[in-house]
Amino acid sequence: TDAYLQRAESAAALNAYVRLTPEKAKAQAELSDQRIADAEARPLEGIPLGIKDLFCTEGIETNAASHILDGFVPPYESTVSANLLADGAVFLGKLNLDEFAMGSSNETSYYGPVINPWRREGEDTKLTPGGSSGGSSAAVAARLCAGATATDTGGSIRQPASLTGTVGIKPTYGRCSRWGIVAFASSLDQAGPIARDVRDAAILLTSMAGHDPKDSTSIDRPVPDYEKALEGGVKGLKIGIPKEYRLDGMNAEIDAIWQKGADLLKAQGAEIVEVSLPLTKYALPVYYIVAPAEASSNLARYDGVKYGLRVHDDNIDEMYSKTRAAGFGKEVQRRLMIGTYVLSAGYYDAYYLRAQRVRKKIADEMAKVFEEVDLLLTPSSPSAAFGLGEKSSDPLEMYLNDVFTVTANLAGVPGISVPAGLDAQGLPLGLQLIAPAFGEETMLRGAAALE
Numbered sequence: 323t324d325a326y327l328q329r330a331e332s333a334a335a336l337n338a339y340v341r342l343t344p345e346k347a348k349a350q351a352e353l354s355d356q357r358i359a360d361a362e363a364r365p366l367e368g369i370p371l372g373i374k375d376l377f378c379t380e381g382i383e384t385n386a387a388s389h390i391l392d393g394f395v396p397p398y399e400s401t402v403s404a405n406l407l408a409d410g411a412v413f414l415g416k417l418n419l420d421e422f423a424m425g426s427s428n429e430t431s432y433y434g435p436v437i438n439p440w441r442r443e444g445e446d447t448k449l450t451p452g453g454s455s456g457g458s459s460a461a462v463a464a465r466l467c468a469g470a471t472a473t474d475t476g477g478s479i480r481q482p483a484s485l486t487g488t489v490g491i492k493p494t495y496g497r498c499s500r501w502g503i504v505a506f507a508s509s510l511d512q513a514g515p516i517a518r519d520v521r522d523a524a525i526l527l528t529s530m531a532g533h534d535p536k537d538s539t540s541i542d543r544p545v546p547d548y549e550k551a552l553e554g555g556v557k558g559l560k561i562g563i564p565k566e567y568r569l570d571g572m573n574a575e576i577d578a579i580w581q582k583g584a585d586l587l588k589a590q591g592a593e594i595v596e597v598s599l600p601l602t603k604y605a606l607p608v609y610y611i612v613a614p615a616e617a618s619s620n621l622a623r624y625d626g627v628k629y630g631l632r633v634h635d636d637n638i639d640e641m642y643s644k645t646r647a648a649g650f651g652k653e654v655q656r657r658l659m660i661g662t663y664v665l666s667a668g669y670y671d672a673y674y675l676r677a678q679r680v681r682k683k684i685a686d687e688m689a690k691v692f693e694e695v696d697l698l699l700t701p702s703s704p705s706a707a708f709g710l711g712e713k714s715s716d717p718l719e720m721y722l723n724d725v726f727t728v729t730a731n732l733a734g735v736p737g738i739s740v741p742a743g744l745d746a747q748g749l750p751l752g753l754q755l756i757a758p759a760f761g762e763e764t765m766l767r768g769a770a771a772l773e
């Protein structure tokens with residue numbers, strides 16, 4: 323714990339942590355020392371973790387990287403972080419993210435962007451660690467924690483993992499409780515781990531997952547020992563390559579790494595087959611209707627009355643609008659505008675309702691392909707880490723980052739990103755495995771074979 327805290331302090335320029343909590347960490351570590359001495363160690367005893375600042379932590383300020391949550395100190399602990407604490411983990415502090423987890427580069431954070439510890443060979447350009455879990459991915463990649471919590475609404479665990487050479491798991495919807503996690507788009511949000519390797523990620527997921535009566539969408543199903551699944555191997559598994567994921571004009575290096583991954587799985591006894599998911603092209607537009615719609619509803623609660631920031635005005639309507647104008651950043655305001663528009667009386671049928679129908683078809687198509695194959699293999703992200711500021715002026719270009727990841731959220735199925743190699747500039751690229759709902763164990767068998 324001391325070593326990680328020192329490293330985290332000396333790497334403050336990466337901006338991965340928004341707040342370190344050394345006193346609390348040291349007290350937890352001392353307790354862990356005692357339990358180890360008493361031969362009463364729990365599964366994660368003394369393991370120093372970083373917590374994405376979207377998870378409410380009891381008595382520790384939680385802002386979701388938004389000005390509007392300034393000074394908000396939750397009186398309760400999120401279920402996922404409580405599960406980790408109950409297993410003996412030590413929390414080093416809270417990690418930076420895109421504001422309310424809306425973004426793919428960590429540049430929408432009120433606390434400024436996170437810097438990826440990776441650089442292009444021979445260059446000093448500062449690169450993004452991905453987003454929205456950019457603090458989590460950068461901290462794990464730079465060894466500022468042994469593992470981190472993260473959340474994934476449209477790719478925010480898998481894309482940052484891909485851009486930093488780390489492993490990230492988005493579990494099945496309902497596998498981890500959403501209780502105490504600041505809500506973005508409730509039907510898509512899932513918590514999961516970012517870790518150095520597949521084994522660490524599997525161990526963290528075992529601890530994070532589980533039924534929670536406080537989240538009505540949490541599923542009551544026993545949690546397997548995910549670490550054990552790693553021994554399974556891929557012999558006899560049928561793995562599909564969805565041909566629609568081969569985008570026009572896609573970076574040839576990504577294609578080569580994808581092929582290499584398929585060859586690696588084949589060499590270990592898996593059967594590789596081409597499959598078709600024709601609705602893939604609708605996933606991104608559907609996501610960018612459904613996610614903002616749910617966000618506009620979830621973020622209605624930040625009105626200057628109950629939480630954080632309040633800009634005073636004698637007129638209550640003025641107080642609401644001044645608080646929201648000052649408290650939300652540009653990207654969040656853009657999402658709220660889109661979300662309110664697609665839910666409005668005149669446009670609801672044309673946008674929101676239609677998007678919901680297509681979403682169901684996408685989920686059905688996904689379920690159907692899993693009657694043929696055990697897993698899908700795709701790239702995690704259409705590019706390696708890009709420079710800060712490179713895409714932030716064009717929201718549509720930024721949204722394209724999520725092209726390979728949003729389908730799993732729309733369908734509620736699990737996905738993992740595993741480091742698969744370096745591009746010509748020396749930057750990491752990840753491959754994604756997608757499994758049917760509650761297929762995490764099979765997915766981990768595949769991931770271990772890719773590592």
Ligand code: GLN
Pocket residue numbers: 423424425426453454473474475476477478479506613724
């Ligand atoms: N990049 C996507 C978005 O901005 C996904 C974010 C996420 O998964 N939290 O909505």
